[in-house]
Amino acid sequence: RLQQSGGGNPALAMARSREQRTPVIREIRVENDSKVGDAVIRRHIRQPLGEPLDMDRLQKDMGTLYGLDYFERVQYRVTPLDERGSALVIDARGKRSGTDYLRLGLNLSDDMRGDSAFNIGASYRVNGINQLGAEWLTRVQLGDRQELYSEFYQPLDAGSRYFVAPYLFGEARNIEAILDNDPIAEYRLERYGYGLNLGRQIANNGEIRFGLGQAWGEAEVRVGERDLPSFSFNEGYYELMYSFDTLDNVDFPTDGEDIGLLLRQYDSGLGSDEEYRQWQLELNKVFSVEANTWVLGGRYGRTLEEADVVTSGFILGGAQELSGFRQDALSGQNVALARLIYYRRLTQRSLLPLDLPLYLGMSLERGRAWNNDNAFDSGYINAASIFLGLDTPLGPVNFSYGFNDEREKALYLNLGKSF
CATH class of the missing domain: 3.10.20.310 (membrane protein fhac)
Known part of the structure; x- marks a missing residue:
């Protein structure tokens, strides 16, 4: 049957x-x-x-x-x-060629009025240090904004679900002090610190981290009123970070999304001179139709209590970060940025192993930076840029021109990975 x-x-x-x-x-x-x-x-x-x-x-x-x-x-x-x-x-x-990675980057910006910014950097990642897949990342940048960052990432189980990540860092950058929307000085801010994060991987595209850190440094007047005081500071903080990334390409994605959330609380119990909270959310969504790609996104950062404006500021300025301003030109305890980026691939996909896609694109941006004490508020600034990009095996090459309704304009050149 x-x-x-x-x-x-x-x-x-x-x-x-x-x-x-x-x-x-x-x-x-x-x-x-x-x-x-x-x-x-x-x-x-x-x-x-x-x-x-x-x-x-x-x-x-x-x-x-x-x-x-x-x-x-x-x-x-x-x-x-x-x-x-x-x-x-x-x-x-x-891999016979090894699993370690070296990346180089260079970025230039010039406002065509004699003021420019220059940074050159490199990162080196050592993979597979032990049988659980530990990694060691070191990043160095020289120029207007200097940075040294080193992190050791150690999975705690074979599935790499849980991990511990100690890190140390040092940085130096320029921050403008503004009173009644007029710059009165530019500080050179130096900060050094270390921290420890405990985290968990979420599927294959996300992770969440909780940690604490300490930092110390000093701020000295670089340009402007010499009567303004230089000062030193100490910071101690708890932080919670979440990230989720499904982008199909780091430099010129055609699909996916990128989400990042940072919550940080400065606490006197960890040695901080001031107690305040900060948070920042960054979102990017990518979608494409044939050779045309749109990236819709932005970021929003807030400082929730009173704090020193020089040490607690977020940074804006540069290509697609309020184009027209030079790199890191704006600083505020609170920032808001929304942008739409469009680019089109001009070259056909190659059947050869070496493919060098060429892109032509533009961006529209709207953003604002402001302090809690109301001594500085940029108001909402509209900006735009046009750019030509090339995706190479050594990293992206991007040349762009940006302008905004504050009558600021700038040329930008980025070679390789920006840090």
């Missing part, structure tokens, strides 16, 4: 035949010569034992493993064990 029923129903007979061809996985093995341990690879394979092979799930898992950037290739094969099932073998070959 069963044979007759199957024979009388071709669709049912085909389904049974497909089920018989799908192997039941009784065992999962890992063949691995990379820096990370077998347990890390095994943790990313979600195939249940004793069940038929789930090809859709396996393909996603293989893509996730390859995206970890430790492997030259990741393959699988199914090896029969007996009549009751088979073994799924994951073959992971480590």
Whole structure:
């Protein structure tokens, strides 16, 4: 009867035949010569034992493993064990060229009135330091804004779900002091500090961190009224950070979204001279139609209590950050920025391994910076820019011209990764 029923129903007979061809996985093995341990690879394979092979799930898992950037290739094969099932073998070959990354960046801005800003930077990331996949990132920048940042990222389990990340940093930048909307001085602000974050990865695209940090520094008058006091300061803070990133390209994305949230509370119990809270939210949503791409986004930052305006300011200014102003030209305890960026790919996709996409685009922006004491409020500023970009294996090359309704205009050149 069963044979007759199957024979009388071709669709049912085909389904049974497909089920018989799908192997039941009784065992999962890992063949691995990379820096990370077998347990890390095994943790990313979600195939249940004793069940038929789930090809859709396996393909996603293989893509996730390859995206970890430790492997030259990741393959699988199914090896029969007996009549009751088979073994799924994951073959992971480590990168022969190494997994460490060096990135260089340079950015220039000139307001065409004799004032310019220049920064050059580099970052170096060492991957796979131990079998859990620890990483060490160091970033250095020289120029108008100087920075040294170093972080050690240590996963606490094979699945990299939980991690600890100690860091240290030093920075120096110029901050304008403004009274009644008129600049009265420019300070050179230096800050040094360290901190520790505990975090958890959320799926493959997000993470949340909680940590604490301490910093100290000084601010000296660089330009302007010499009678204004120089001062030193101490900071201690708790912070909570959330990030989510599905962009398909860091420099010229065509799809995805990017979300970042920072909450920080400065507390005298951690050695802070002042007690206040700050938060900042940044959003970007990307969508495309054929060769045309739009990026809709912005950021919003607030300082919730009274604090020294020199040490508690957010930064605005530069290409697509209120274009027309030079890099980091505006500082305020509160900032708001909304923008729409459009670009179109001018070159066809190449069939060769080397593809150099060329983009032509523009941006429309509206933003504001202000302090809590009302001594400074830029009001809402409208800005725009046009740019030409090239995506190269060494990083993006971007040349742009920006202007705004404050009669400010500037030329920008960015080579490689900006930090």
